[in-house]
Amino acid sequence: MFERASIFLAEDSPADVYLFREALKAHGVDCDLLVFDDGQAAMSFLVGAEKDGPAPDIFVLDLNLPRIDGRAILKHLRDGSRFAQSPVLILTSSQNPDDRDESVKLGANRYVQKAANVNDFLRIGGVVKAMIREKRFNAKV
């Protein structure tokens, strides 16, 4: 339905990475998935990609990551980086409303709590798809 997307995923749980792939598959999102299972690796990639190199269409961040957490990555993205305008989706199991407020304040576009039911979880693929479409539409305009 649209050209191959590139998705940046910072997620330390292999189970959630698997489910995320399933969710994308379920919504027919054809993509390259760049997976980082700890915050440090994610940050190194971002620093390396600052000048040139691949530019992901969307950044999906878990909040609790080893070494550097999702908040710090989000802050780095929004803090004048090359990806300051890119869509960011926070995908977390946190039930703490403060985390949602903080994420929005730091510049996240969407905040989704990981569902405890497979059908609900798979809906995340639709959210990602919609965000990519919106980004491309804005880029054209």
Next chain:
Amino acid sequence: MLLGLAVVYFLAGKLGLSLAFVNRSVTSVWPPSGISLAAILLLGYRVWPGIFLGAFAVNITTAGSVATCLGIATGNTLEAVLGAWLVSRFASGLDAFRKPRDIFKFAALAGGLSTAVCAAIGVISLAATGYADWTAFGQTWLTWWLGDGIGIILVAPALILWASDRRVQWKPPKAVEGVLLLSLLLLVSSVVFGRWSQGRNYPLEFLCTPVLLWAAFRFGPRDTALMILILSGVAIRGTLAGLGPFVRSSPNTSLLLLQLYTGTVALVALSVAAIVAERRRAELHLRETERRLSRYNADLEHFAYAASHDLQEPLRNITLFTQLMVEQHGKQLGREADTFMNHIVGGVERMNAIIEGLLRYTRLSGSDVTCFEPVSMNDVLSRAQKNLGAAIADSKAQVFYDGLPIVTGDREQLVRLLQNLIGNAIKYRSQAAPLISVAARRNDQDWIFSVSDNGIGIDPKYGERVFGLFERLHGSHTSGVGIGLAISKRIVELHRGLIWMESQPGIGSTFKFTIPAGTEQSFVV
């Protein structure tokens, strides 16, 4: 050490005996008794030979035969040992100056009792060997007794308190205050006992009290004891020179009067200092406890959050992957796959409910200080009913209630309480639709609330057990993890009330709880 103590005793004794008037060996100023008592309390009973040696030396070089001096030295040593034993046994030993009660016990036992014994032994030793007149026994004994007793009251506290805590860590403003205090004490004591009073000898001794109280309120027992010693020194010097309010015809009478005055003032000042210090310690302790409590609560919150996240995370994965497995491979797994999945998912849901219940229970246990406000129990009941909306509709339950009162409490907790009790009434229903009635009546001090149902009831022998954590007395055919009533009990206890159950199997249960009634409560219908 023994020799050192003997030397100190000797020098202090010589100083005291330079003020001996009724008999060369008897004086109303006897600092060695305070020194020897403090020495035994601080260093232990083993230092008694030092005292004996010092006492013998000071007396043999003054007057009396070897026998006289052995008698006196025995009395003096016995005084210190007996005084120390009495103080350790009955007046908290080295901590005697922390509480007024102990200070007065110290004065009576060490200052009054042990010295009376010593004075008797001393005067008998003198009289028996011909160094004192039996007819003057009373006067001699009194001077000896008062001299020793007041020596103990004035000198021992300063030595003990300074030996226990030698640190002087005053910030600059405090140091300035200390210098001011000392200057004022010297000024006032010179006015009362110094040259200025020559020829006037006005009874101005009361001027010293406020200065000592200043020390007591602002500096504590240790520094107060030192101020008393300084005052005593200035006063003795002045009185001997015929200056100050206590000067009478005989120097012995003058000194006795002065010593009585200083001893009394010392007792009062030390007591005040102890009370002030005790209060300060209590305040510090309270603040420390408060700090610790809030740290514990913060830790608990943190733990609760981490536990909820870390425990629920794997459970979520179990559910998701079981569902995914059945969805994608259900055909290969066969017909029972769905049933198995439902058992797994049901188990996980139950585990989640237990974790949430436990967290709720722990949070309640951690919160001793809850925000209490006037709460209408009518509102509480409607909120509880609303939260239970689905369960009430499914079971076709009816909830009846009269007008409920306003109580002082935590709204959220009270909603949870009624919700738990009504929820239980629905959960443990019989074949008939649940009829639940909520009522309140008042006795002298409390509101007594009751939640009655027509459910399956429970054997009254479980009356207490139902409120225990993880107690489930109905078997596996009903849901529930056995935390609801434990939480309810905790909530009632936080409101300083009681909760209990009355039940008949097959007829129904009534849960009753009390909430203290204040003056502001009124009936709202």
